[in-house]
Amino acid sequence: MNAKTKPINRTIALLSVLVMITLFIPLRKSTPFYLSFSRLDGRSQSFAGSKQANGKKGEGAFPKKEKYFQRNYKWLGVSKKQRETIFHIYEKDVKKEIKSFGVPHGQKSPLVIRKKGYMQFAPDQYMVNYKQIFQRNREYFPALTSSLLLSTELLPGGDPLFEFLVFVQQIPFKLPPKFYEGRFINSFFTPLICLYEKYGDCDTKSLLLAEFLDTSKDAKGKVAIVLADYFGTSHSILAINRKPLPGMTTLYHPQKGYFIPLETSAPGWSPGFLSKNVTDLFQRGHVFFIDLN
Numbered sequence: 001m002n003a004k005t006k007p008i009n010r011t012i013a014l015l016s017v018l019v020m021i022t023l024f025i026p027l028r029k030s031t032p033f034y035l036s037f038s039r040l041d042g043r044s045q046s047f048a049g050s051k052q053a054n055g056k057k058g059e060g061a062f063p064k065k066e067k068y069f070q071r072n073y074k075w076l077g078v079s080k081k082q083r084e085t086i087f088h089i090y091e092k093d094v095k096k097e098i099k100s101f102g103v104p105h106g107q108k109s110p111l112v113i114r115k116k117g118y119m120q121f122a123p124d125q126y127m128v129n130y131k132q133i134f135q136r137n138r139e140y141f142p143a144l145t146s147s148l149l150l151s152t153e154l155l156p157g158g159d160p161l162f163e164f165l166v167f168v169q170q171i172p173f174k175l176p177p178k179f180y181e182g183r184f185i186n187s188f189f190t191p192l193i194c195l196y197e198k199y200g201d202c203d204t205k206s207l208l209l210a211e212f213l214d215t216s217k218d219a220k221g222k223v224a225i226v227l228a229d230y231f232g233t234s235h236s237i238l239a240i241n242r243k244p245l246p247g248m249t250t251l252y253h254p255q256k257g258y259f260i261p262l263e264t265s266a267p268g269w270s271p272g273f274l275s276k277n278v279t280d281l282f283q284r285g286h287v288f289f290i291d292l293n
Contacts, residue, residue, distance in 0.1 A: 248272025
């Protein structure tokens with residue numbers, strides 16, 4: 001998507017939740033194919049190397065014998081002030097998450113595929129189970145969200161939405177690989193792995209933002225992943241159930257009300273604003289709305 005296209009103010013009506021059936025492609029006979037709305041970039045990227053550190057005495061709530069990975073992010077806050085956030089990600093959580101998502105090579109059992117983070121909607125047809133992944137990753141994020149919130153220097157009671165969105169937008173946009181640690185992930189990183197690898201694409205980063213918002217103190221607002229596809233061009237955004245301000249683009253669901261779109265792919269997009277290309281895609285394409293919380 002061209003993030004520099006001028007935003008427009010328009011209401012996108014989500015007329016149906018289950019209009020994607022004609023879009024999905026059957027499984028191949030040899031290697032399974034799982035539909036992922038991550039295909040803005042056809043390149044396959046190898047995962048980044050990782051530097052491991054041992055927990056030391058006096059480092060907050062981390063046990064001194066617990067191994068963790070340290071991830072440093074330098075980013076510009078809403079006020080354009082330079083900020084730095086340091087995340088400590090437990091090694092055991094990374095290993096657990098890698099084992100929890102992605103199908104081992106050659107595995108074709110529907111039961112195993114569903115357990116590994118996919119949902120089956122028709123014989124031999126699957127897609128990423130975003131809600132399952134979101135709910136599982138919530139256990140990792142309270143401490144990570146606290147680290148991000150602390151670095152924003154928000155006053156007590158302040159709404160972290162704008163700062164959290166700006167932070168996620170500045171994570172490099174890059175398509176994850178098809179295979180990761182010997183498992184077929186079809187170019188989708190779960191939220192913890194996105195933070196660990198320090199890059200992701202549209203649905204990867206959208207789900208990461210959802211984790212931060214839902215595990216922040218005094219979290220408010222329902223969140224949902226909204227996917228659209230039009231003749232092979234696909235995109236996903238996060239949507240939050242908030243009252244829109246004048247001039248904002250809104251997403252309307254007949255049963256769930258108004259949602260504000262949150263574009264995570266590139267910096268510069270405030271809550272409630274989308275590029276013309278993205279707006280046109282959601283108006284013309286097949287739309288799938290997935291509640292997360």
